[in-house]
Amino acid sequence: MTNLLWLQGGACSGNTMSFLNAQQPSFVELVREFDINILWHPSLSPELGDAVQDILKGCCDGSIPLDIFVYEGTVINGPDGTGRWNRFAGKPMKDWVNDLADQARYLVAIGDCASWGGIPATAPNPTDSEGLQYLKKKRGGALGTAYISQGGLPVINIPGCPAHPDWISQILVALATGRARDIGLDELQRPKTFFSTFTQTGCTRNMHYTYKIAATEFAQRKGCLYYDLGCRGPVTRSSCNRILWNRQSSKTRSGMPCIGCTEPEFPFFDLAPGTVFKSQTVMGLPRDLPEGLDKVGYMKLTAAAKVAAPQWAEEDIFLV
């Protein structure tokens, strides 16, 4: 049996809502087939008041083994570093986080807020929020750069706003079945299996990207969403077009540009807001180019691609 405790700090519960829609495996399968014992979850567990405190204290003093500690939302430090703006079960949540992190075999940050502070930590960051081991791109966060869980891993970041449900449930399975060492983390402590490729991988509009045929409106059935609508698919690490949402579709398949929600800078990026419209282009091109391309090279490529575009690239694509 694997004990799992799930707490929420500065959060909207969006990642919980996402997680409850997991399909491969589902929440029920995690419990029944993978023997994950939910010690407590804010939306699922009946315990209140003293009963919750008893569980948390038991995890902190070691009388209840804490195999997986899942944290959703930011760690709130305000006002003045006290954490009093987010008290929970008798003390600031940030103190629970520190005490529980010391005991946890594995610590998993779910969503952007827990991973890097997300929207609440965006300047001016009124609640003095941060992620578990990052503040935006800067490593450190609430637990510091040196933090390593009892199982020998740093915080496992599963970002997204929200995180894809199956990213969450599949990592929980890996931890519960003794395969933590197989997960493999990238430079931002994200599981490589979900974050080594770009959102663009598997996008049904790749042919339009190649031939520079632009969609000019949301939900348009033809055209790449990069040129006029600022899709961040080429610069965002996610598997949204490999592991479809609800096993059916994705933002770009349905005609909504990727807004880069798995990256630490989300929702405000250095070069441009999440969506780059025509007025924010340089010489007719979006300001943030795909990796490895300069503007001159890109313009040459664009001209050649447009001339070479075959008829089929001008036709509507099949969308699910």
Ligand code: SF4
């Ligand atoms: S719609 Fe976005 S993800 Fe798809 S091909 Fe165009 S830029 Fe890439």
Ligand code: SF4
């Ligand atoms: S397509 Fe982009 S914005 Fe949408 S969920 Fe995936 S990474 Fe986030």
